[in-house]
Amino acid sequence: MTPSSCRLCGAELTHVFVDLGMSPLSNSYLTPEQLVKMEPFYPLRALVCDRCFLAQLEAYETPEHIFSDYAYFSSYSTTWLDHCQAYSEMVTKRFGLDQNSTVVEVASNDGYLLQYFARRDIRVLGIEPAANVADAARARGIATRVEFFGRESARRLSEDFGADLLIGNNVLAHVPDLNDFVAGLNILLKPRGVITIEFPHLLRLIEETQFDTIYHEHFSYFSFLTTQRVFANHGLTLFDVEEIPTHGGSLRIYGRHVTDESHPISEHVLELSRRERDAGLQELELYSAFGERVRQSKRDILRLLLDLKNTGKSISGYGAPAKGNTLLNYCGIGTDFVDYTVDLNPHKQGCYLPGSHIPIRAPDEIRRTEPDVVFILPWNLKHEIMQQMSFIREWDGKFLLVSPELQLL
Numbered sequence: 001m002t003p004s005s006c007r008l009c010g011a012e013l014t015h016v017f018v019d020l021g022m023s024p025l026s027n028s029y030l031t032p033e034q035l036v037k038m039e040p041f042y043p044l045r046a047l048v049c050d051r052c053f054l055a056q057l058e059a060y061e062t063p064e065h066i067f068s069d070y071a072y073f074s075s076y077s078t079t080w081l082d083h084c085q086a087y088s089e090m091v092t093k094r095f096g097l098d099q100n101s102t103v104v105e106v107a108s109n110d111g112y113l114l115q116y117f118a119r120r121d122i123r124v125l126g127i128e129p130a131a132n133v134a135d136a137a138r139a140r141g142i143a144t145r146v147e148f149f150g151r152e153s154a155r156r157l158s159e160d161f162g163a164d165l166l167i168g169n170n171v172l173a174h175v176p177d178l179n180d181f182v183a184g185l186n187i188l189l190k191p192r193g194v195i196t197i198e199f200p201h202l203l204r205l206i207e208e209t210q211f212d213t214i215y216h217e218h219f220s221y222f223s224f225l226t227t228q229r230v231f232a233n234h235g236l237t238l239f240d241v242e243e244i245p246t247h248g249g250s251l252r253i254y255g256r257h258v259t260d261e262s263h264p265i266s267e268h269v270l271e272l273s274r275r276e277r278d279a280g281l282q283e284l285e286l287y288s289a290f291g292e293r294v295r296q297s298k299r300d301i302l303r304l305l306l307d308l309k310n311t312g313k314s315i316s317g318y319g320a321p322a323k324g325n326t327l328l329n330y331c332g333i334g335t336d337f338v339d340y341t342v343d344l345n346p347h348k349q350g351c352y353l354p355g356s357h358i359p360i361r362a363p364d365e366i367r368r369t370e371p372d373v374v375f376i377l378p379w380n381l382k383h384e385i386m387q388q389m390s391f392i393r394e395w396d397g398k399f400l401l402v403s404p405e406l407q408l409l
């Protein structure tokens, strides 16, 4: 695959979806020593395929480089853990999983999700490319293999067992070779098994101008229609879909083998396909209009920050998510606007955000310094964070959010 061909259908990519300039890898947090070294920046430009409408980044770095020492640990967000527990209960009941079932999760992270199945004595296996994260999963007793998932790894695993439930949450966007990945799902899935995959919904990204969810680690951005096409290419049918609130609006798709007729195609599948077509997701115009909306959004954010600083307000950040790094680097926001940010994850504390070099501290720092404004970078977790930080009201502090709209609360 050359950088200019579609990672799904191979067509030549000639249409720009949005150009976010040059940006460092968004999970490359810097140590104090690294602050005085050169820092690699790469173009952050999303293109859209005029044949299959997969929105995608041009590739600049190998996945091994990006993911070998990934600092993201799922277990640090309670909102996410609640979501996972509810999902495990629902899916166990809906598909009748029991002690004879096998649940496999691709990109299983620190075992945050599989733990809920393991507690029900269901056999679980995690597949996770980042060794440090896989170690954390094993430490909590979740069997985990360190590898990238695809045809080859699926064939090896399927010599021992098949999956009754095959899960992939927030992994599809990270997959460098989509066809190889989905082909692997087909291989590992039992004849009557079910696949569930969650990923941020491209329709929401476009409608709500969530440009900060675009970063180098996210190679692809999916509509339901495009996803249906990828799965169909590999003998898998999507028989149901749910719209869920995670990550600013995600889809949870349900797949099965084409040959397994035990799950009929639901009304939701037909309804969402229709809605995506009506919204224009199969036409280039919708994608080409996005870039200007992003530039307008940048101007609005900067105007608000300038107004705040010109009236003497102090601003701290909250969180150090990948999406925050896209936003800060694209808008050119550094410590000239945001004094520091805080994060619950101790692996990030003491480090600096890539590009913007904003220091990351422990959450107590907010109580100590009493900033006028707390800029919530992971806006998808705003309820959890606003509750946890509600004490900023003691000094009339306000929260700043950029999505679903720019607002001071």
Ligand SMILES: [Zn+2]
Pocket (backbone or CB within 6 Å): 006, 007, 008, 009, 010, 011, 049, 050, 051, 052, 053, 054
């Ligand atoms: Zn394509």
